[in-house]
Amino acid sequence: xxxxxxxxGNSVNVFLMIGLGGLVGxxxxxxxxxxxxxxxxxxxxxxxxxxxxxxxxxNQIVAASASGCYTHFRAKTIDFRMGLLMLVGGLAGGTxxxxxxxxxxxxxxxxxxxxxxxxxxxxxxxAYMFFESLTALLxxxxxxxxxxxSFFRKAVQVLPFKVFFPRSKVTISALMPLLLGGLVGxxxxxxxxxxxxxxxxxxxxxxxxxxxxVVGTSLFQILFTCINITVLQAHFNHTVDFVxxxxxxxxxxVGAQIGIRVGRRLKADQLKILMSVLVLGMMVKMLVGLLLRxxxxxxxKGGH
Amino acid sequence: xxxxxxxCLPQLAASQPTGVLIVVPExxxxxxxxxxxxxxxxxxxxxxxxxxxxxxxxPERLELKxxxxxxxxxxxxxxxxxxxxxxxxxxxxxxxxxxNLGTQPLRAQWKLGYQSLISDLAPGxxxxxxxxxxxxxxxxxxxxxxxxxxxxQSVPPSLRGTNAASIGEPPPAATMVQxxxxxxxxxxxxxxxxxxxxxxxxxxxxxxxxxxxxxxxLYFENAGAVRIMRYLxxxxxxxxxxxxxxxxxxVGLLTGVLFxxxxxxxx
Numbered sequence: 273x274x275x276x277x278x279x280x281g282n283s284v285n286v287f288l289m290i291g292l293g294g295l296v297g298x299x300x301x302x303x304x305x306x307x308x309x310x311x312x313x314x315x316x317x318x319x320x321x322x323x324x325x326x327x328x329x330x331n332q333i334v335a336a337s338a339s340g341c342y343t344h345f346r347a348k349t350i351d352f353r354m355g356l357l358m359l360v361g362g363l364a365g366g367t368x369x370x371x372x373x374x375x376x377x378x379x380x381x382x383x384x385x386x387x388x389x390x391x392x393x394x395x396x397x398x399a400y401m402f403f404e405s406l407t408a409l410l411x412x413x414x415x416x417x418x419x420x421x422s423f424f425r426k427a428v429q430v431l432p433f434k435v436f437f438p439r440s441k442v443t444i445s446a447l448m449p450l451l452l453g454g455l456v457g458x459x460x461x462x463x464x465x466x467x468x469x470x471x472x473x474x475x476x477x478x479x480x481x482x483x484x485x486v487v488g489t490s491l492f493q494i495l496f497t498c499i500n501i502t503v504l505q506a507h508f509n510h511t512v513d514f515v516x517x518x519x520x521x522x523x524x525x526v527g528a529q530i531g532i533r534v535g536r537r538l539k540a541d542q543l544k545i546l547m548s549v550l551v552l553g554m555m556v557k558m559l560v561g562l563l564l565r566x567x568x569x570x571x572x573k574g575g576h
Numbered sequence: 577x578x579x580x581x582x583x584c585l586p587q588l589a590a591s592q593p594t595g596v597l598i599v600v601p602e603x604x605x606x607x608x609x610x611x612x613x614x615x616x617x618x619x620x621x622x623x624x625x626x627x628x629x630x631x632x633x634x635p636e637r638l639e640l641k642x643x644x645x646x647x648x649x650x651x652x653x654x655x656x657x658x659x660x661x662x663x664x665x666x667x668x669x670x671x672x673x674x675x676n677l678g679t680q681p682l683r684a685q686w687k688l689g690y691q692s693l694i695s696d697l698a699p700g701x702x703x704x705x706x707x708x709x710x711x712x713x714x715x716x717x718x719x720x721x722x723x724x725x726x727x728x729q730s731v732p733p734s735l736r737g738t739n740a741a742s743i744g745e746p747p748p749a750a751t752m753v754q755x756x757x758x759x760x761x762x763x764x765x766x767x768x769x770x771x772x773x774x775x776x777x778x779x780x781x782x783x784x785x786x787x788x789x790x791x792x793x794l795y796f797e798n799a800g801a802v803r804i805m806r807y808l809x810x811x812x813x814x815x816x817x818x819x820x821x822x823x824x825x826x827v828g829l830l831t832g833v834l835f836x837x838x839x840x841x842x843x
Binding site: 281319338342343495505573 | 606652703814820824827
């Protein structure tokens with residue numbers, strides 16, 4: 273069965289779209305990522321214009337995040353205080369990131385810089401998470417145990433405005449989530465993604481939050497980020513295709529619930545290693561796309 | 577002298593070839609269940625002509641991203657590829673290979689063939705092959721030679737009503753005038769062919785010359801929920817975006833309620 277998408281201007285298989293939504297929703301629920309990095313290229317492969325794919329996917333992420341947030345809220349695994357601080361930082365960082373993009377574009381090397389940053393970030397984060405979690409699993413030692421404070425830890429300790437975050441059970445300067453949220457927002461704006469795959473490792477390794485709180489808090493942030501993106505894209509660019517978003521979200525809200533339940537059955541290190549495999553897989557896919565000659569040497573503009 | 581000129585005029589008028597072009601359907605409604613369209617064309621043309629039927633949207637400027645190698649290794653965007661006067665949809669059906677239908681300048685005059693659409697001197701000519709490949713992959717561009725099939729000859733007025741005359745049978749040997757011919761073909765348009773007016777032109781080729789025989793207009797219109805959605809998205813984007821977000825939140829929360837687990841929480 274096919275449906276015509278009024279804004280995308282193309283026809284899609286209903287069950288394929290619901291299935292794609294379910295798959296990406298599953299990843300959202302399991303890892304606390306938005307999934308846009310996966311969904312947008314998949315939609316483009318189905319003939320959806322890049323700009324519509326990116327904008328409509330944000331709407332789908334709103335639904336999956338809302339679904340996940342509700343469950344995490346009931347389970348008391350959202351650190352609202354931490355999440356709000358990171359969100360404020362993220363909004364500021366995103367604004368900065370947009371200005372940086374303008375500068376890079378004027379220099380004429382925006383695409384190259386963005387792509388290199390993206391591949392390095394994905395590779396670095398994925399590799400670190402993978403080896404760190406693998407070491408913890410093989411050594412039968414929790415990865416979060418620190419034998420002695422690092423330089424970073426010592427630097428963080430001297431920051432002012434210390435706050436106790438009861439859900440995460442950490443005491444840390446309020447500047448940390450603000451600054452790190454700003455960093456994520458800047459990188460997200462540059463790379464054109466939601467930032468979940470950057471935010472989750474930052475929460476785990478730099479803010480020292482427990483994994484089950486990381487997923488819920490990350491979804492909380494992504495919810496508001498994607499509401500913002502959906503409204504802005506609809507208002508300024510008219511690129512949100514609600515029929516497409518509806519098909520995707522019907523699958524993703526269910527997928528998110530299943531992902532949450534599967535994630536709960538896994539240990540924190542198992543979850544981290546699986547996420548690292550996903551991130552490394554993305555990096556490999558992106559690298560292969562950059563190294564192999566594309567099918568056509570002209571493409572439509574837009575997208576992430 | 578003046579009388580002789582007048583005597584010639586009716587003959588000149590009679591010698592200007594014309595044809596008949598029928599397009600079915602003439603109007604296509606794009607609704608929620610639209611999945612592309614097959615457009616049947618039938619053309620009646622004077623005898624002895626080879627024909628081409630061209631379907632296209634209004635030409636416009638097209639800006640694409642050009643891909644090339646950066647640092648000798650990475651394939652990525654290296655600039656813009658700009659094309660002028662390119663239709664979104666361009667398809668040609670012909671009764672013979674295009675190269676047999678006349679010289680390239682003649683075909684260029686009628687925009688038949690990709691080299692006629694983007695000449696060698698036009699902007700973006702170096703990326704013509706890539707653009708055509710992309711558009712053909714999407715089903716928006718197509719050149720289908722020999723796709724116009726002659727289904728027979730029209731019955732001439734002088735022979736209509738007689739048992740001996742029927743479509744397909746060769747005319748009597750005594751008949752010196754070539755009978756009009758009927759050609760049929762089908763345009764296949766994908767779902768991504770946009771709403772708007774499409775011009776359909778019938779061009780005849782004979783003895784190294786080309787003549788415009790007939791034309792028609794094909795109308796693609798948004799209908800029903802598609803039209804409503806587009807109106808809301810384009811003219812009321814803010815409300816549309818807020819409503820989309822609200823619906824997404826509600827569906828997400830509802831699903832969370834339905835899946836509410838009573839098992840123990842946490843890792």
